[in-house]
Amino acid sequence: MTAAIHVDRARKTFDLGKGKSVEALAGVSLEVRPGEFVAIIGPSGCGKSTILRLIGSLEEPTAGTVTIDGRPPRELAGAHRLGVAFQDHALLPWLSVWQNVTLPLQVAGVKPDDAKIAALIRLVGLEGFEKARPRQLSGGMRQRAAIARALVLGPEVLLLDEPFAALDAVTRRYMNIELQRIWTESRITTLLVTHGVDEALFLADRIVVMSGRPGRIIENLDIDFPRPRMPALMRTPAFHALYDHLADLLEPAAAENEPVAGGGES
Amino acid sequence: MSRGGANRSGPARAALGIAGLLLFLCAWQAIGYYRLAGLSWPPLTDVIALLADPERWPLLGRALSATLAAMTAGYLLGIVLGLGAAVGAHMFPIAHPGTDRLAAVVNSIPSIALGPVFIVFLSRESTAAAIAAAHAAFIIYVAASSGLAAASRGHRDLLVVLGASRLSRLRHLDLPASLPSLSTGLKLAVPAALIGTIIGEWFGAPRGLGVLIVNAMQNFQIALLWSVVVLIASTSLALYSALSLLERACYARFA
């Protein structure tokens, strides 16, 4: 039960008022096959989150189309089949960790399975914090709670926007391994936005590299390391070769992106 | 940081407040004692003596409970009307500008003018509660409307992604997010409802503090008049303080 994502020549221009606008995406085409894990990397402000918001039915493309299994993303969201972890965790401050994780079930009208919720909370390492409020957690713990919430519905499409950005290297490594395990079991169609090239290489079937704003795809790289992947993979020459290749792709883009960051409005 | 600052100046501010209150009470006593403002300004001690006289308690008690009953009825009705209108306008955005305008128009009619209208439409007994309800409803409406719009963009997005219906968005996000603002409205609506009740009682309610004020004034029972005023002010202050606690709890939990 996984879905295919199809982004076809999607453009997105944000109106800034007073006749000004900013072009976030300049014609992006991206196909994600059912059960595929795709990572998106690119300089800050290149439109990675915008792509995820288009697929998450939060934004409409200015031109082009975005579909999931041939239908508008709104339908998948309406059917409670979409799992999303945003760049900012978006936990509800008045709910406990447990209640936040079960919120998608409440909204979908599904009775929570306590054992399953407990397992999910254990999986993200928040055991013992079930009753804690988000404000009592560290940034990384909040992100992990948000990941548990994204997974709780057993979604068909999983959208992760820099979900591990606030984690330390060790926890991040651990979460990467766990995410790979969950994904291997469920084969959810997954789109991961990350700034970590090693993370993208470790997790993804394919890596999409974007240029600085306006965002367009400059590289589409199949990663066929066998699964399950072990942390030792990160020490192999093949891994390093790909890492260097991707880092090279990112560098000029990042350098170009800086000067236009202030005056990019057209 | 700002909370620490408030704490530090908290005791100082409280001391200043108490000093101010003492000064005010002393001035009251002096003006009354030396008849500086004529016969209609009694010394504070006369007012306290009257309030402390057990023979007066049945009279004051009856009036107070009648006023509290009317005020409570009006306050609750005001909550239902104000919150109902705010939620309705929130759920059906097309109705929002119209509801806003209606609320503003109703609020701009002075309660003194509303009184006779209510007496014609309702009864003398229920006019006090009706004016209290009108006062409370407007404040609750304004507070609830702004509260229902308080949820952050990120949280709204989350509920969209989760495929929440309007009703479930209201239940899981907008209503909880509105509670801080709503609790402020609940607090501010108390004195407003009490004033509305007193005004309503002037239009010929059978009993109540407002009735007592009118009677004491007409019979030149100055100490009684002032006692009732003190009673009203302390009731209002006590309820306001109680609801301040609720407000603080709401801000701590939901903001």
Ligand SMILES: Nc1ncnc2c1ncn2[C@@H]1O[C@H](COP(=O)(O)OP(=O)(O)OP(=O)(O)O)[C@@H](O)[C@H]1O
């Ligand atoms: N709602 C909006 N209104 C106006 N401009 C927006 C809006 N959302 C995004 N943008 C602009 O679109 C561009 C792409 O933003 P986006 O958030 O997709 O970047 P990103 O690649 O996710 O960056 P980062 O890595 O820093 O998260 C940015 O220039 C941003 O200013």
Ligand SMILES: [Mg+2]
């Ligand atoms: Mg982003």
